[in-house]
Amino acid sequence: MSMNSQGRPTVAASAATSDAPKTFTGNRALQIEEALLFEVGRHDVTGVDLDEPAAFKPRLGKLARKQPIDLPGLSEPETMRHYVRLSQKNYSIDSGLYPLGSCTMKHNPRLNEKMARLPGIGDVHPLQPLSTVGGAVELMAELGRWLLEMTGMTSVALSPKAGAHGELCGMMAIKAAIAAKGETRNIVLVPESAHGTNPATAALIGFKVVTVPARPDGTVAPEAVKALLSPDVAAIMLTNPNTCGLFERDVVEIAAAIHAAGAYFYCDGANFNAIVGKAKVGDLGVDAMHINLHKTFSTPHGGGGPGAGPVVLSERLAAFAPLPFVRAGADGPVLVESEEALLPGETPFGRMTAFHGQMGMFVRALSYMLSHGSDGVQQASEDAVLNANYVRAGLRDLMSQPSGDRTCMHEVLFDDTFLEGTGVSTLDFAKAMIDEGYHPMTMYFPLVVHGAMLIEPTESESKASLDLFIATLRDLVMKAKAGELELFQQAPRFAPRRRLDETRAARSPKLKWEKPEPWTEAAAAE
Amino acid sequence: MRYLPHSDTDRQSMLAAIGVGSIDDLFADIPRDLRVHGLDLPKAAGEMSVERTLGRLSARNVSASSVPFFVGAGAYKHHVPATVDHLIQRSEFLTSYTPYQPEITQGTLQVLFEFQTQIAHLTGMEVANASMYDGSTATVEAVLMAHRLTKRKKAVLSGGLHPHYRAVVESLSPMAGDTVLSLPADPNATEDILGQIDAETSCVVVQSPSVYGHLIDLAPIAAKAHEVGALLIAVFTEVVSLGLIEPPGAQGADIVVGEGQSIGNALSFGGPYVGLFATRMKFVRQMPGRLCGETVDAEGRRGFVLTLSTREQHIRRDKATSNICTNSGLCALAFTIHMTLLGQAGLSRLARVNHANAVKLAESLSALPGVTLLNDSFFNEFTIRLPGNAADIVEKLVAKGVLAGVPASRLEPGKGELADLLIVASTEVNTDDDRAALVAALSEVLA
Numbered sequence: 020m021s022m023n024s025q026g027r028p029t030v031a032a033s034a035a036t037s038d039a040p041k042t043f044t045g046n047r048a049l050q051i052e053e054a055l056l057f058e059v060g061r062h063d064v065t066g067v068d069l070d071e072p073a074a075f076k077p078r079l080g081k082l083a084r085k086q087p088i089d090l091p092g093l094s095e096p097e098t099m100r101h102y103v104r105l106s107q108k109n110y111s112i113d114s115g116l117y118p119l120g121s122c123t124m125k126h127n128p129r130l131n132e133k134m135a136r137l138p139g140i141g142d143v144h145p146l147q148p149l150s151t152v153g154g155a156v157e158l159m160a161e162l163g164r165w166l167l168e169m170t171g172m173t174s175v176a177l178s179p180k181a182g183a184h185g186e187l188c189g190m191m192a193i194k195a196a197i198a199a200k201g202e203t204r205n206i207v208l209v210p211e212s213a214h215g216t217n218p219a220t221a222a223l224i225g226f227k228v229v230t231v232p233a234r235p236d237g238t239v240a241p242e243a244v245k246a247l248l249s250p251d252v253a254a255i256m257l258t259n260p261n262t263c264g265l266f267e268r269d270v271v272e273i274a275a276a277i278h279a280a281g282a283y284f285y286c287d288g289a290n291f292n293a294i295v296g297k298a299k300v301g302d303l304g305v306d307a308m309h310i311n312l313h314k315t316f317s318t319p320h321g322g323g324g325p326g327a328g329p330v331v332l333s334e335r336l337a338a339f340a341p342l343p344f345v346r347a348g349a350d351g352p353v354l355v356e357s358e359e360a361l362l363p364g365e366t367p368f369g370r371m372t373a374f375h376g377q378m379g380m381f382v383r384a385l386s387y388m389l390s391h392g393s394d395g396v397q398q399a400s401e402d403a404v405l406n407a408n409y410v411r412a413g414l415r416d417l418m419s420q421p422s423g424d425r426t427c428m429h430e431v432l433f434d435d436t437f438l439e440g441t442g443v444s445t446l447d448f449a450k451a452m453i454d455e456g457y458h459p460m461t462m463y464f465p466l467v468v469h470g471a472m473l474i475e476p477t478e479s480e481s482k483a484s485l486d487l488f489i490a491t492l493r494d495l496v497m498k499a500k501a502g503e504l505e506l507f508q509q510a511p512r513f514a515p516r517r518r519l520d521e522t523r524a525a526r527s528p529k530l531k532w533e534k535p536e537p538w539t540e541a542a543a544a545e
Numbered sequence: 546m547r548y549l550p551h552s553d554t555d556r557q558s559m560l561a562a563i564g565v566g567s568i569d570d571l572f573a574d575i576p577r578d579l580r581v582h583g584l585d586l587p588k589a590a591g592e593m594s595v596e597r598t599l600g601r602l603s604a605r606n607v608s609a610s611s612v613p614f615f616v617g618a619g620a621y622k623h624h625v626p627a628t629v630d631h632l633i634q635r636s637e638f639l640t641s642y643t644p645y646q647p648e649i650t651q652g653t654l655q656v657l658f659e660f661q662t663q664i665a666h667l668t669g670m671e672v673a674n675a676s677m678y679d680g681s682t683a684t685v686e687a688v689l690m691a692h693r694l695t696k697r698k699k700a701v702l703s704g705g706l707h708p709h710y711r712a713v714v715e716s717l718s719p720m721a722g723d724t725v726l727s728l729p730a731d732p733n734a735t736e737d738i739l740g741q742i743d744a745e746t747s748c749v750v751v752q753s754p755s756v757y758g759h760l761i762d763l764a765p766i767a768a769k770a771h772e773v774g775a776l777l778i779a780v781f782t783e784v785v786s787l788g789l790i791e792p793p794g795a796q797g798a799d800i801v802v803g804e805g806q807s808i809g810n811a812l813s814f815g816g817p818y819v820g821l822f823a824t825r826m827k828f829v830r831q832m833p834g835r836l837c838g839e840t841v842d843a844e845g846r847r848g849f850v851l852t853l854s855t856r857e858q859h860i861r862r863d864k865a866t867s868n869i870c871t872n873s874g875l876c877a878l879a880f881t882i883h884m885t886l887l888g889q890a891g892l893s894r895l896a897r898v899n900h901a902n903a904v905k906l907a908e909s910l911s912a913l914p915g916v917t918l919l920n921d922s923f924f925n926e927f928t929i930r931l932p933g934n935a936a937d938i939v940e941k942l943v944a945k946g947v948l949a950g951v952p953a954s955r956l957e958p959g960k961g962e963l964a965d966l967l968i969v970a971s972t973e974v975n976t977d978d979d980r981a982a983l984v985a986a987l988s989e990v991l992a
Binding site: 045053055056057060061062063064065066067069070071072073075076077078079080081082083084085086087088089090091092093095098099101102103105106107108109110111112113114117119122124126127128130132133134135136137138139140141142143144145146147148150151152153154155157158161165168169180181182183184186187191194214215216218219220221222223224225228265266268271294296297298299302303313319320321322323324325326327341342356357358359360368369370371372373374375376377378379380382385386388389390391392393394395396397398399401402404405406408409411412413426428449450453458459464478479480481482484511514515516517518519520521523524525528529530531532 | 547549550555556558562565568572573575576579583584585586587588589590591592594598602604605606607610614622626630634635636638639640641642644647649651652655658659662673678680682707709710712713716717720721760762787788790791792795804811815816819837838839840841843844848850853855857859860867869870871872874878882885886887890891895898900903904920922924955958959973
């Protein structure tokens, strides 16, 4: 019996024939089908041994639970096998090259995991008396010191929980600074090539988003910014290096124009990995930038989080950093948690989250920084840029770059011109990479390039790894040009699943498991 | 440097293949006068050195497991089975990205589908998302969602809402065009929130158990809110409570948000945690965050994908329901594994043990001279009034090796009427000896 007949029977959207013989279980050797927890769990099974408490008089008032929870359990061995099998259906950086542009999928050292589990880090409560967490506050201060030295900025807000949360923090600081001046600026300039979070963040707090057109190579021209400046412009949100993998060479001129207009410069720090130890954003005129600790500083992505997005601030915005923050004190760093504890000149705009931020990510990032040191972070940036350019050099004769062959930063952008006339789309090309054992690159982003393919190998890849990757892509390009259309359109063939029907998922959303209807002949005949 | 694979020979041959003479040529776009030559930071360090440095910082903190520990107020010390921490460190979970390529991320996606189902069942709601950053940010996202749904701007916050959660809403919502009416701190659960709900109200935000531990009957608040076309947002910070108390969905809540840290996740000084977010199916298209849905692959086999992404920033940009991108994937995984180990049988027993421990502790503490229990009802946390400043007393208890709880003044500084209040939590980790130690130490301090 295949898994599908255990759950809600599903109908093939477009049944493609598979050459391989069917197995009884639906398993394919090490690729093992795994039912949902709700299909294998039982309501009277638990994998946690705990003694029932002695009789006592409950204090739940009239709010004791009346309806059943309806959650099945599994014993410990069943739980282990269930989630180990599920894990085996995932691609990961530990198992292969993960060239997602703008995502910085680099090696996640296990030392950092070990450090996060030290009892004085992982097992301390955010509201313990401050006298019992001096080392934790010191760790936050030390992380802040590293971030400020690497960016050349004035202060840091550590608490934002992810990159987009950091963007929000930075833009809220800008909004507060504008309000403090008694101004009502309501326009935020965002280049076409920006991450979607940028316009979403600006719009969330009431700004009107105006798009800045890009040059043909994806960079922003100072003239394009100047043409949009007015007394209503609050800020520009610029990614540097940008999402086309290029350093914004006119960034200083853009910053000067923004500042002259009384506006602020928000920098999206998603691509910080290219320039750590090579340039300081404080020197570029940036007023606020978030740093994705889960990108540049290798805290694990975890299948979609948790991240951490500390924001570094310029002198113009430092006073508006949200609570809590760490202040240098005569007897060591002090955690400032409330307005009552503020000194003159400290005017936080409020609070981004409960407690103090992602300590578990702070310690991993600091462990990474201490390991690399000032020399290592610079070498990492150089190797990241070297690797991206090596991939570019290995593919430039076969794949097309939107603005010709030129040096890139830590990621290299191709468009789909080289696929013209082959019938193979960017999506098909990416799915064929899966069959070759690679996670695809970022596709269809940035939006300014047709059929974009953004490759970020990171510094973690060896030359041998890159050589095989380049050879694989070259082989795929040759096959596309040779008209082997089916190889692409049927891909992936060897992954745990073939292409999934996303339209169906969105049209009639099934967002949780429902108990199957009892089997009837009539329903079966349908 | 142990994390960087290239030898200098590798680098030289790669530069040659690229066709440049030196690495500096690849950074030519950075104006020369802006290039940095060395950072004022220590040089690279080996594993032993890093372990020593961070070990020293760790040793300066008192860990929850090392002392009788009763600190809660939004984060709770629970026992996490060893299986959980092993599984979340598997490479394929730990070092995978957001599942944008579903063919090779079915592991993460099926976990999210299980997580969403577990949260929906626990909260008594129809649909849950794939997690938010934490309980506080989930709360403000719920307020923004209520604004979109009702086209009204006034959010009413109960005085029993965790003050940090309130501050997060008060910081963001006004910038998003809302007005926020925060009721005064309500340590006795006596506020008249019904009287604050009117035809302008978009939502009422009520936490149960409240930050002071009171269980709040949500049904009358839901009824009043619905009468005027407003939504009830129910908040919890202790998810274990749902093992024993009536779920918010059954009490009429429209959006349920909460903190999931208690299940599967370490205290970790405040993060990373996992925000839970559930609502009714009719509101799903205004829901923030990622959603995983069931579908089929080209051979008709069941599979899972991220879905309804037309709500999200990477598609909708400035028209998105939220700017959220990264969530708390690995913390949600930890939650799901721990909840799978528990099952309803284990969860309800865990909840009973928590409640029993708290009841015993409340009885012992309130028997001390000068100590008053403020709660009629509570789950694993309650508030006592001490005969003196609670923060000072907590500090004296630290000297006696007991971490007694959270002074209300830590969350609400500068409010004299709260200065003597202490919020005390007791979970399954506390032994009879732990409780005896707290009672003995407190009675010595008060003597």
